[in-house]
Amino acid sequence: MRTERSQLIRLSDYQKPNWLIENVHLDITLDDEDTRVIANISFRLAPNGEYGPLVLDGDEVVLESLAIDEILQPASAYIIDQKTLTLRETPRAPFVLTIVTRLNPAANTKLMGLYKSQVIYCTQCEAEGFRRITYFLDRPDIMAIYTTRIVAKKADAPVLLANGNLMQEGDLPDGWHYAIWYDPHPKPSYLFAMVAGSLQKLGGTFTTRSGRHVSLGIYVEIGKENQASYALDALIRAMRWDEDVFGCEYDLDVFNIVAVSDFNMGAMENKGLNIFNDKYILASPQTATDIDYANIEAIIAHEYFHNWTGNRVTCRDWFQLCLKEGLTVYRDQEFSADQRSRAVKRIADVKTLRSQQFIEDSGPLAHPVRPKEYREINNFYTPTVYEKGAEIIRMLQLLIGEKYFREGLSLYLSRCDGTAATIEDFLACFAEVSHRDLSHFAKWYDQAGTPRVSIDEYYDPETKNYRLNFHQETPPTPGQPQKEPLVIPIALGFINREGIETSLNASHPRLNNNIFVLDKKTDALTFSNVESKPILSALRGFSAPVILETAMTDDDRLILISSDSDPFNRWQATQSYALKQLIAGTRDIFSGATPEFDPRFVDALATTLKGSDYAFIAQLLALPSESDIAREIGIDIDPDSIRDARLLFKQFIGKQIGHPIGETCKKLVSTESYKPDAKDAGRRALKNILLDILSSGYPETGLKLTFDQYQTADNMTDRFAALSIIAQYPGDAREEALNQFAETYRNDPLVLDKWFSLQATIPEDETLDRVRKLMSHPGFSMRNPNRLRSLIGAFATSNLSQFNRKDGAGYEFVARIILDTDRSNPQVAARMLGAFKTWRSLEKERRALAQAALQSIERQENLSSDVSDIVTRMLAEN
Numbered sequence: 001m002r003t004e005r006s007q008l009i010r011l012s013d014y015q016k017p018n019w020l021i022e023n024v025h026l027d028i029t030l031d032d033e034d035t036r037v038i039a040n041i042s043f044r045l046a047p048n049g050e051y052g053p054l055v056l057d058g059d060e061v062v063l064e065s066l067a068i069d070e071i072l073q074p075a076s077a078y079i080i081d082q083k084t085l086t087l088r089e090t091p092r093a094p095f096v097l098t099i100v101t102r103l104n105p106a107a108n109t110k111l112m113g114l115y116k117s118q119v120i121y122c123t124q125c126e127a128e129g130f131r132r133i134t135y136f137l138d139r140p141d142i143m144a145i146y147t148t149r150i151v152a153k154k155a156d157a158p159v160l161l162a163n164g165n166l167m168q169e170g171d172l173p174d175g176w177h178y179a180i181w182y183d184p185h186p187k188p189s190y191l192f193a194m195v196a197g198s199l200q201k202l203g204g205t206f207t208t209r210s211g212r213h214v215s216l217g218i219y220v221e222i223g224k225e226n227q228a229s230y231a232l233d234a235l236i237r238a239m240r241w242d243e244d245v246f247g248c249e250y251d252l253d254v255f256n257i258v259a260v261s262d263f264n265m266g267a268m269e270n271k272g273l274n275i276f277n278d279k280y281i282l283a284s285p286q287t288a289t290d291i292d293y294a295n296i297e298a299i300i301a302h303e304y305f306h307n308w309t310g311n312r313v314t315c316r317d318w319f320q321l322c323l324k325e326g327l328t329v330y331r332d333q334e335f336s337a338d339q340r341s342r343a344v345k346r347i348a349d350v351k352t353l354r355s356q357q358f359i360e361d362s363g364p365l366a367h368p369v370r371p372k373e374y375r376e377i378n379n380f381y382t383p384t385v386y387e388k389g390a391e392i393i394r395m396l397q398l399l400i401g402e403k404y405f406r407e408g409l410s411l412y413l414s415r416c417d418g419t420a421a422t423i424e425d426f427l428a429c430f431a432e433v434s435h436r437d438l439s440h441f442a443k444w445y446d447q448a449g450t451p452r453v454s455i456d457e458y459y460d461p462e463t464k465n466y467r468l469n470f471h472q473e474t475p476p477t478p479g480q481p482q483k484e485p486l487v488i489p490i491a492l493g494f495i496n497r498e499g500i501e502t503s504l505n506a507s508h509p510r511l512n513n514n515i516f517v518l519d520k521k522t523d524a525l526t527f528s529n530v531e532s533k534p535i536l537s538a539l540r541g542f543s544a545p546v547i548l549e550t551a552m553t554d555d556d557r558l559i560l561i562s563s564d565s566d567p568f569n570r571w572q573a574t575q576s577y578a579l580k581q582l583i584a585g586t587r588d589i590f591s592g593a594t595p596e597f598d599p600r601f602v603d604a605l606a607t608t609l610k611g612s613d614y615a616f617i618a619q620l621l622a623l624p625s626e627s628d629i630a631r632e633i634g635i636d637i638d639p640d641s642i643r644d645a646r647l648l649f650k651q652f653i654g655k656q657i658g659h660p661i662g663e664t665c666k667k668l669v670s671t672e673s674y675k676p677d678a679k680d681a682g683r684r685a686l687k688n689i690l691l692d693i694l695s696s697g698y699p700e701t702g703l704k705l706t707f708d709q710y711q712t713a714d715n716m717t718d719r720f721a722a723l724s725i726i727a728q729y730p731g732d733a734r735e736e737a738l739n740q741f742a743e744t745y746r747n748d749p750l751v752l753d754k755w756f757s758l759q760a761t762i763p764e765d766e767t768l769d770r771v772r773k774l775m776s777h778p779g780f781s782m783r784n785p786n787r788l789r790s791l792i793g794a795f796a797t798s799n800l801s802q803f804n805r806k807d808g809a810g811y812e813f814v815a816r817i818i819l820d821t822d823r824s825n826p827q828v829a830a831r832m833l834g835a836f837k838t839w840r841s842l843e844k845e846r847r848a849l850a851q852a853a854l855q856s857i858e859r860q861e862n863l864s865s866d867v868s869d870i871v872t873r874m875l876a877e878n
């Protein structure tokens, strides 16, 4: 059988539901292979609803029986196909439908609906997983009140959790027990959750500002409770922050989080019962790195913040996904910025945006932040919806100012509370409070592609006029050949040659808070009485998600690196200076010449070492990645030349500043015990990046320090940073260190994941063989998403030269694994396929090989709709 493409769903076809659901009573009796679900669902016709057959969604559930108002229905009363159950006739008056279904959680390898993760029963219902539990109107604009009764064998599942507050629990005959949970807040089915199993709880409490006592619980597998305390601490900080900054208070008596080890994504915001990938909960100084701690803090906050932006106010349909996701990402970014260093957080977020979203936006999978159509909604949990969605919120805040932004958000949360809203509902609140017309701004939601903004400067020493000419252009994307100008806030600053900020921008009538709003294709800004040509610092703080083109000289960059008062643009100046040299170096290598690098850049870097914000200096010193270089080059990419140029550049820097950094490195070693806070993490980040640079320039000195650190480190950050440097230098010492690491952490899957990834990303020709061998390591499993992503995902997405091997073996290997994974977990397979999204930008031979691999996937029979959707779009000629 050929793959069947799933149906195209269009935003323009949205229709209000004909039926509404008021209450859902679920009674779930758990068994590994034969779970029984009794759903009592109360339906009534919607106010303007059309009476007719009732069509419910369903997916891989086995129907046992169906009753209307307790009257059992014969098989002739309904029609079942692969995706629906249609009741031919129902009462017109409100009625209760009782549906009994049978599930096999142990066989649920898709990890959607009710499944077993190791010994834990858990659910994942976003986006369309609830229909895998019972037949339902599984769409987010159906909001109902849920009561959940869970029944299980007490020995297997002593802990029984669901959404809302615990109402009752008790023992039943023969070693069974039950719990009843009630969630008073109406919610869509995608926020339903239940968990049952042997779990350990780390408890806490939180008192909201109006005095509600909330009992907090972080549930983890037995034996891991000593790794949950940072998650609890982050949760409490997030709860306080959301009250202080946005006035959002928690609204139940219980807030529980469960960590499971088999999970398709990062985490899920189910009402009152968040379920997390354990990677984003478990941490101890010996097992987690500083980056892990920062991720845990951000994701805990993200899921918690959804309680208002997503749960209390949800999305009318899945096209509005960015309504909850973009806004909640913005909120978690702000939280992390307040908890840590704002500048460093902004830099990290922009790096993510460029490396993931810009890439998506310039390739075959480009789509608007609010897509107009989809075939498989799982494929739209993308960097565009999340990260670009957050950038739109950030621009909105810049355009209308902090005060109106906060007022607008409060209005939105109160006006739309308990409803399923749209982007229009959201923007209307901000337009209302700020008295601004946001209709042009709203284009950001509907137009895909990254705008290119160019700024040309003209200075006339005679007239003392200084003019900036702005131009914007968005390249075509699939299905959108023509683009319109967008509203782009461009934060501007000016610096003189002594590195001092000038006040040129203080009173210009077209600048508001130093922001120029470019809302036409071209525009200009003129300043008079300017004594000498200033240095332009544009797009400060990365005020809009665009690609900026200016004609900046290296001299100007050097001044910005040392003196820009905007930390983001100081960092940006180092990046563009480095990129320019790396691109030139790549071209030299490709044409057989020896690259020559600019020593002034290295001097500028050395000067930054005198600063005291270590985390920020570490960012300045971090070279653009191979993918950054590839993205900047854009076409005919030769990954080998990029890798070699970057390596040579790092050696060049290391040689030139090796000795001073060796000294700084030693000074940064702390004798105090590990703390995961931003300050200590910044110190470690700087120390470890210096160690890497030093090792490149002076391998003997650098590697000696590195091996010492590897052996003596009392925390995973330093130990793994050392191992990552060691991994770059082939030889017995490397293999020994790698083996020793695996031996030490053989019982900790999350630490072994780091070890898998590290080896998968070694940019050497032997890596593919190494990855193949690692697949038979006892710690590896094809069926666990974290393992698969750590080894195969890391190889495909973070090893530019080896995934894109000249012989095409990297593509063939990954394609085979995608096909294999597709049979058990289509969502994970489809995500992995994303690794191919830059295939058209490769040089011609690799391009042909990548295309052949994609075509081999496309030709496969019985592809899932997830993979078929991605591969079709990936290969489409636009």
Ligand code: 0A1
Residues within 6 Å of the ligand: 124, 126, 127, 264, 265, 266, 267, 268, 269, 302, 303, 325, 381
């Ligand atoms: N709403 C979650 C993301 C998420 C989406 C789908 C999932 O299904 C496997 C899981 C999680 C978030 O934004 O965190």
Ligand code: ZN
Residues within 6 Å of the ligand: 302, 306, 324, 325, 328
């Ligand atoms: Zn989210």
